[in-house]
Amino acid sequence: MHSEPLSEMLGNQYFMARNYAAAAVQLQGALEKHPTSKAIRRRLIVCHTQTGMIQKAFSLFRSLVKEDVDFIINTDPVDDDCPCQELVREGECLSPTAETSVDFYIKMGMLWLFCDLQRAVECFARAAAASPGDQAVLEISQLLTKRLKASYSSKITNH
Amino acid sequence: MPGINEFTENILDSLSEGVITVDKNFKINYYNRAAETITGLSRHEAIGKFCKYVLNSDACTARCPIAAVLRRGASMFDFNAVVSHANGMRIPVKMNASVLTNPDGEPIGGTLTFRDMSAIEYIQEQLVHDSQFHGLVAHSKSMRDIFSLIEEISDSPASVLIQGESGTGKEMIANAIQATSSRKTMPYIKVNCAIFPAQLLASELFGHVKGAFTGAMRDRQGRFELADKGTILLDEVAEMTLEMQLHLLRILQEGTFERVGESLTRRVNVRVIASTNKNIQKAITRKEFREDLFYRLNVIPIHVPPLRERKEDIPHLVRHFMHKYSLIYNRNIEDIEDGALDACLNYNWPGNVRELENNIEYAFARTKEESVIRANKLPPHLRGNALQPDTPPDDAAPAAPLSAEARELAKQLQQHHWNRCETARALGIGRTTLWRRMKTLGLEK
Numbered sequence: 001m002h003s004e005p006l007s008e009m010l011g012n013q014y015f016m017a018r019n020y021a022a023a024a025v026q027l028q029g030a031l032e033k034h035p036t037s038k039a040i041r042r043r044l045i046v047c048h049t050q051t052g053m054i055q056k057a058f059s060l061f062r063s064l065v066k067e068d069v070d071f072i073i074n075t076d077p078v079d080d081d082c083p084c085q086e087l088v089r090e091g092e093c094l095s096p097t098a099e100t101s102v103d104f105y106i107k108m109g110m111l112w113l114f115c116d117l118q119r120a121v122e123c124f125a126r127a128a129a130a131s132p133g134d135q136a137v138l139e140i141s142q143l144l145t146k147r148l149k150a151s152y153s154s155k156i157t158n159h
Numbered sequence: 160m161p162g163i164n165e166f167t168e169n170i171l172d173s174l175s176e177g178v179i180t181v182d183k184n185f186k187i188n189y190y191n192r193a194a195e196t197i198t199g200l201s202r203h204e205a206i207g208k209f210c211k212y213v214l215n216s217d218a219c220t221a222r223c224p225i226a227a228v229l230r231r232g233a234s235m236f237d238f239n240a241v242v243s244h245a246n247g248m249r250i251p252v253k254m255n256a257s258v259l260t261n262p263d264g265e266p267i268g269g270t271l272t273f274r275d276m277s278a279i280e281y282i283q284e285q286l287v288h289d290s291q292f293h294g295l296v297a298h299s300k301s302m303r304d305i306f307s308l309i310e311e312i313s314d315s316p317a318s319v320l321i322q323g324e325s326g327t328g329k330e331m332i333a334n335a336i337q338a339t340s341s342r343k344t345m346p347y348i349k350v351n352c353a354i355f356p357a358q359l360l361a362s363e364l365f366g367h368v369k370g371a372f373t374g375a376m377r378d379r380q381g382r383f384e385l386a387d388k389g390t391i392l393l394d395e396v397a398e399m400t401l402e403m404q405l406h407l408l409r410i411l412q413e414g415t416f417e418r419v420g421e422s423l424t425r426r427v428n429v430r431v432i433a434s435t436n437k438n439i440q441k442a443i444t445r446k447e448f449r450e451d452l453f454y455r456l457n458v459i460p461i462h463v464p465p466l467r468e469r470k471e472d473i474p475h476l477v478r479h480f481m482h483k484y485s486l487i488y489n490r491n492i493e494d495i496e497d498g499a500l501d502a503c504l505n506y507n508w509p510g511n512v513r514e515l516e517n518n519i520e521y522a523f524a525r526t527k528e529e530s531v532i533r534a535n536k537l538p539p540h541l542r543g544n545a546l547q548p549d550t551p552p553d554d555a556a557p558a559a560p561l562s563a564e565a566r567e568l569a570k571q572l573q574q575h576h577w578n579r580c581e582t583a584r585a586l587g588i589g590r591t592t593l594w595r596r597m598k599t600l601g602l603e604k
Contacts, residue, residue: 007229008183008265009183009185009229009267009268010226010229010266012183012184012185013185013223013226016185016209016211016219017219017220017221019221033265039184081184081209
């Protein structure tokens with residue numbers, strides 16, 4: 001098996017090429033060197049959602065949301081080469097099965113946060129309802145709801 | 160670009176090659192003047208954007224050359240790609256790529272340089288169009304037989320050994336084999352075995368792992384791995400050491416090898432074309448070349464005849480090279496004087512087609528005012544072979560009795576003072592056809 005030298009830059013290139021599996025390997029290696037990097041975590045979240053590693057993605061997502069939720073919310077599709085608008089459109093076409101519904105809503109909630117806070121809040125509310133005992137999901141749901149309310153308040157004040 | 164001063168910027172702007180640097184996110188942070196010209200975008204429009212949106216190249220994403228450098232650990236040169244001009248035109252380019260690192264060796268950006276190949280590609284297309292077979296120009300039976308053979312073996316993955324003197328066009332034959340094969344869309348890697356010392360050749364062909372030898376800073380793929388599922392051309396194969404020949408034999412027999420400094424066995428599927436200008440039978444006798452390797456390579460043998468054994472190709476080659484240099488130098492030299500062509504036909508061409516091409520270029524460079532290459536513009540060693548245009552025709556009369564056809568042709572030639580151009584025009588045939596007919600009928604001077 002050919003092993004590539006690990007680098008964030010190569011991970012970024014794979015991400016640009018939408019080769020999420022290869023990007024995940026590279027960015028995971030880069031994250032070990034730079035564990036506080038928000039940019040690496042943000043991309044890894046997307047990679048993990050696309051390679052079926054929803055819990056891994058959610059773990060990174062939680063840490064980043066708690067640390068700086070706006071870093072995700074303010075992602076620019078062009079400036080940050082973020083594919084999430086396309087990914088949520090693809091995801092919306094799928095309907096969750098009973099077994100995967102929680103993961104599905106978590107995945108969509110994470111991806112929606114890159115594009116639309118309100119839709120992310122709706123997805124996490126559904127995930128929390130589908131999995132009442134999951135404290136982590138509940139915590140994120142509440143955190144995002146709070147952030148949504150704050151954005152409404154600031155809009156009203158500005159208006 | 161961070162840290163660039165005005166002096167450096169002036170230097171970079173004076174280059175005819177486009178120069179772009181990107182940060183680790185692949186966002187452009189430097190864009191020189193030539194890059195602006197080639198892409199039609201100003202640096203203000205390009206800087207800060209992802210290179211994939213600016214170059215919009217077929218090499219972006221899956222074939223990104225900077226990513227390839229990151230993977231291989233070595234810079235890339237002459238990588239063929241197509242970039243987009245702002246007006247929508249596709250520009251063929253040759254790219255070089257390298258990676259910029261911080262003092263810890265961590266990649267922090269990359270450099271892309273590229274040159275516009277539109278004019279060269281146009282010339283190549285024209286020349287290939289003129290040629291008879293994938294860029295090869297030849298009408299002789301021996302060469303036409305080779306073209307037929309190449310077409311017959313197009314479906315075969317068997318090894319090919321091309322033998323022939325230096326300058327006969329062995330590499331072009333190899334290119335034609337690759338271009339007609341079922342692997343034509345797969346990688347095609349060329350290695351000149353003579354230019355690498357033995358240890359380096361092993362690393363070049365099979366790759367190495369970090370620390371395998373001094374200077375092996377990271378793992379590196381070899382040419383066989385890069386050519387996987389494709390074709391490799393081993394030029395000057397007879398220059399390999401016996402030890403290297405053993406490694407090559409193994410890869411031919413089993414398709415397996417190890418990188419230098421590694422015990423992991425790797426497998427590849429590569430079609431091998433080898434070429435040599437050495438007399439390989441003599442090399443075997445002298446124990447310089449392994450006999451078993453010879454048989455492995457020589458599954459499909461091709462012997463490219465020297466130019467002196469196929470002189471009927473010379474007029475076609477001369478015309479081909481005249482067309483080539485007309486396009487390259489943007490000059491309108493379309494004809495060659497009979498005496499000059501005779502000089503070419505009477506010379507033995509030890510350097511073969513390459514020497515002929517060089518001599519035509521020499522004459523081209525010396526022909527300033529006229530649209531015809533004269534004999535006196537040829538290199539001195541050729542001029543001695545030129546026939547004087549005013550030579551009395553009787554001098555050329557063959558000793559043997561002439562056939563009716565030959566007598567008729569000789570009469571026509573005599574009427575035109577043995578001027579081939581005028582005779583050919585009068586007969587309504589090409590000058591090359593006339594020359595061939597003269598040769599067949601024994602009227603060649």
